[in-house]
Amino acid sequence: MKLIAFHMSTLGDLLFSLPALEALRTLPDVHLTSVVPAHYVELLATTRLADSIVPRAMQGGWKEATSLFGRLRNAHYDTAVCFSQSRGTAIQAVGCGATRRVGFANSRWALLLTERVRREGPPSLANDLRLVEHLGCTPRQRDYLGFIQSTSQHKDQAGMLLRKVGIAEAPFAVIATGASAKRSLKEWTLEGFAEVIRHLTEDRGLRCVTVGTEPPTELLERSQGVLADLCGQTSLVQLAALLQLAALFVGIDSGVMHLAAAMGTPVVGIFGPTSPVHTGPLGERSRVVRRELLCSPCMSSWCRIRTRECLEQLAGAEVIAALNDAHRN
DSSP: OEEEEEOOSSHHHHHHTHHHHHHHTTSTTOEEEEEEEGGGHHHHHTTTOOSEEEEEOTTOOHHHHHHHHHHHHTTOOSEEEESOOOHHHHHHHHHTTOSEEEEESSSTTGGGOSEEEOOOSSSOHHHHHHHHHHTTOOOSOSSOTTOSOOOHHHHHHHHHHHHHTTOSSSOEEEEEOOOOGGGGGGOOOHHHHHHHHHIIIIISOOEEEEOSSSOOHHHHHHTTTOEEEOTTOOOHHHHHHHHHHOSEEEEESSHHHHHHHHTTOOEEEEOSSSOHHHHOOOSTTEEEEOOOOTTOOOOOSSOTTSSOHHHHTOOHHHHHHHHHHHHHO
């Protein structure tokens, strides 16, 4: 069987799909191809779950889409599994020639599928497993731990980056404060993060490193030199190795949070508008901190009451209690 899987565009959703990919590999005589954004190819390759990986541009035009159609159709796929619900994914599933196209029912483009499974809540690992169970697969694992493999080269590169910011053999914590512009509602307060960083450095003896796409300039200034900045300086495989070396991760609901959990690092995830029931960090070493409010989780990109109480009222002491528990275990 030649099977092709179309993945979503975010890092967390890629990680959610890994147990489903492993389950698909149990099908008889399967050859599995994954279609992912180009910047995820190297990371997915470390898992060795896909026999081949096809990169796609995040913002591709008609010329690029036509080229991708040609490459996919010439491979003669039997079955397409659509983790993504996007229009492009549905069209590509048809365009690749797969006669069996499995995806989620509650999508504008579900009519292009031949078999539909209901998605419950937001994109999640549980929903992805529901798709492959529909195909007769029995998942061996229901979390993403252990799939991403860091090589000695990746760890050496991470070590070089740490030495560059003055961290040699000292234990360190990773801090991730930022979200994409569309999801800035998920960001916690600078005051809260500053309090956590003071606790980690003064009370726990940990160095702190921030990662992400953009440096948190104001937080770096407030932290008075105790927070090292590696934002935008790592590839995803280097970031995975860095997270695996860390003693602790503290950050908002994000793909980096899930990558830290996937690498087995103790994680404290800070949640406000999103639901930890569906998209919380996985694994026994992960903890979630959130305020119990009637309006949270709202699953929205903007605050309807305009106060962001779910995060503005979340005290640093609550996060510190959770990280002490995560670090201890």
